[in-house]
Amino acid sequence: MAVNLTEKRADELLEIDGIRLFTGRAGIKQQNRDDLTLMVLGGGHTVGAVFTQNRFCAAPVHIAKSHLFDQDGVCALVVNTGNANAGTGAQGRLDAIKVCAAAAEQVGCQSNQVMPFSTGVILEPLPVDKIVAALPQVRPAFWSDAARAIMTTDTVPKAASRQGLVGEKHTVRATGIAKGSGMIHPNMATMLSFIATDAKVSQPILQLMTQEIADESFNTITVDGDTSTNDSFVIMATGRCGQSEIDNTADPRYAQLKALLGSLALELAQAIVRDGEGATKFITVEVQNAKTREEARKVAYAVAHSPLVKTAFFASDPNLGRLLAAVGYAGIEDLDVDALKMWLDDVLVAENGGRAESYTEEAGQAVMNRPEITVRIDLQRGDTVAVVYTCDLSHEYVSINADYRS
C-alpha cells in the first residue's frame, strides 16, 4: 500500500567509511527474519541523537541517553525489533544494560559506550537472553540489510544516500535508514532512524545539528497523531572524508552539511509517511503567512490529524468543509476566516469565508484522485510557514492496528 515508495538495492546505497554493520536473528517475534542490528564505529567519530518526549519513554531510551552523554564516547549501537522494552520498569533498564554489556564484550569496548534501541510490542519483558545469544552470531551486512532488519509493521525498508561537496575540497557521503509506519508524530514516534556520514563534526555541534534536522524532518510527519515510547534519531559522523573538524555553526560548512543531511532525513521521514499504516495517499499540508511558527503548526496538525479529513482523502472526496472545519478548531482564537484562502494543489477552493467562486467540483475531484496532494492554507496574518506530511485513514489502518499483537 505504500505511496510511491520502493526498496533500495544494496548497490544504490553508499557505504560510509568508518562504520561497520551487522545483522542477525534473535527470534524475538518472528523466527525467519533478521531482527537484530549492530553498528560498530571505527574511532575518531562523533554521535548526536534526539529521543522521544513521551513520559513513558522506554528503558533503552533512558540508557541510550545516559550513554550518549557519558564522557567515554559511543562505540556501537544495537537495535532489536519485536519488543520495545517499554513500560517495563526497573527490570527493563537492567535488561537494556545487559544487552549493552553483551554487545560491548563482542565489540571490545565498555558497556556504557553502547547505545541500545528497541522497537515493537510494549509492556512485555525484553527477551534479553535471546538477544545475548544471538549477538555473537550476527553477520556483516549492507545498509539495505540493516534497513530490513529494523522493520516492524513497515511494508518497505527505508533507506537513502546523499553525497555532495562540503567546503571546497571534500565530498561528503551520507547514508541513512529508518523504520516506522504508525504512531508517527512530532517529538518522535515509533520511529527509529540512523544516519551515518563521513563528515567530521565536533560532538556538541553534531548534537545541535541533529536536533535542528529532526525538527525539520521527523518532527514534521504524522500518521495517526500518537507518539511512541521509543523513538530515536541518531547521526553518526565518522570523520573519514579527510576534512578538518566542523566545530561551530558560523563555519559555512555547517549549513552545507546540514542541508545535505537534512535532505536525507526529510526523504526518510517522508518514506515513513508514504508507508503509513494503510496509507493510499501522501498529503502535504502547508500553512503560509501565519503570525508564528507555533500557530502555523497548530493549523497544519489540526488538518493532518483530523480523522474526517483523512477519511475524505481515502475516499478521494473533495469534502472541503471538513478541511475548513479543522482549520476552524485549530485553536487560533482571533482567526479571521473570511481572510483565509485554501488550495488543493493549484486549485483555489476557499476564500471569503466559503467556497471560492471559481471552484468547481470537477477541479476538486481531479486533485483528490491524485496519490500525492498538497493542501495549502494562507492565513494572511503574518509571514511564517509550517509544513507537515501525513497520509489518509483507510480500512487497512484499522485492520493493521486491530491485529498488531496477534
Next chain:
Amino acid sequence: MAVNLTEKRADELLEIDGIRLFTGRAGIKQQNRDDLTLMVLGGGHTVGAVFTQNRFCAAPVHIAKSHLFDQDGVCALVVNTGNANAGTGAQGRLDAIKVCAAAAEQVGCQSNQVMPFSTGVILEPLPVDKIVAALPQVRPAFWSDAARAIMTTDTVPKAASRQGLVGEKHTVRATGIAKGSGMIHPNMATMLSFIATDAKVSQPILQLMTQEIADESFNTITVDGDTSTNDSFVIMATGRCGQSEIDNTADPRYAQLKALLGSLALELAQAIVRDGEGATKFITVEVQNAKTREEARKVAYAVAHSPLVKTAFFASDPNLGRLLAAVGYAGIEDLDVDALKMWLDDVLVAENGGRAESYTEEAGQAVMNRPEITVRIDLQRGDTVAVVYTCDLSHEYVSINADYRS
C-alpha cells in the same frame, strides 16, 4: 451498531407544557423522511444556549446567537438537516435570516425571535426555497418525531425525559432530544441538542445553567476529536410547572434543577457516543487525583483520541502499552510514570512504571470483551477528577466517513 441504545417510543417521553413541536419534509438531501423541525414556545418562557467554538462557525450559529441575546426574546426554533449552511459566507447568513423570517410569519412573531439551526454537509448553499416552501406544510409532532427529524448519520434517534421535585411542592418535567454521531468533541461538535422543561428560570440564570450543564455533559464526549461548525445546545424553560422563578444560583432549587437537567443532558450526550460512527464499544475514561482539571482532561482526551487505543478496543485487545503511551504523550511534563496506576474496570493493569504484577492477560481480555469499559487512571499527584466518554474506532467508521457525501 449503536452500543446499548434503543429508540424511545412517543409514550416514553414526557410532553412539556408550553412548547409545541412540528415536523415536515423540505427534501433537502433525502425525499422520504422529515428533515425540518419547528419548535414554538407559548410565552412566559426563557431560553439559554451554548454554541460551537469553531472559528468557521456556521451562518445559523451567528444568527441564533444574535437572536438569543436580542431584547425581544426567542419565540421559536427551526432546525433543518441535510445542509449545515456552513462555510457559506455572507449569503449563508442572509439565507438563515430568510428561514427565520418565514418561520416568524408562520408563528406570528418577529424574525429576530426565531433561532435557526442547521446540520449536514458544509460548503454547499442552503436550499432556502425548499425550506420556506416546506414550513407551511409542517405537522404537529411528538418528541420522538422531532428526535427522528433532526438525525443525520445517526442510526438511532436520541431522546430522554426526567421528572422530579424542584423545591418542596413542584414536580418539574423535562424532555430532550439530540443528534450527532461523528465529529463529537468538547466545545460542541456536529451535535444539536434541545431540552425543554416546565421549570421557571430567569434568562441570565438559565444561560449560566446551560453553560454549566454543557461543560459536564456534551463537553465530555468525543468520537473522533473533530469539532464541527454548527453545534448547539439549547435549554427552553416554559415556566408552566407553577413554581416561582429561580433567579439566582443561591436558590437551593438551582442545584436541584441543574441536577435534573444535567442528568438528562448526560444521558443524551452518552447516547451520541453510543451511536458514534461505527461504534462497537462505549468507553469511559476517568482520570483521578490530577493536580488540575485541565491536566486531568488532557490525559483523558489523549487516551480517548488515540487511534491506536481506539482500534485496540475495537479488536478487544488488552494492548495496555498503547494506553500508557497515550498517557505519556498527554503533555504533562513532570508526570511521574512510576507513581501512576491504571485499571480496566476493576482490573489493576499498570503500576510502578509497568504492568502490574497481579495482572494477567486473561483478566485483561475478560474486560476488553465487554461492550462497556471504564479506563481509570490515578495520577496520584492531586485531588481533581475528569471523566470523558468515547467509543472505539472500527472499519465502519472509515466506511461511513469515506461515503458520507455520496
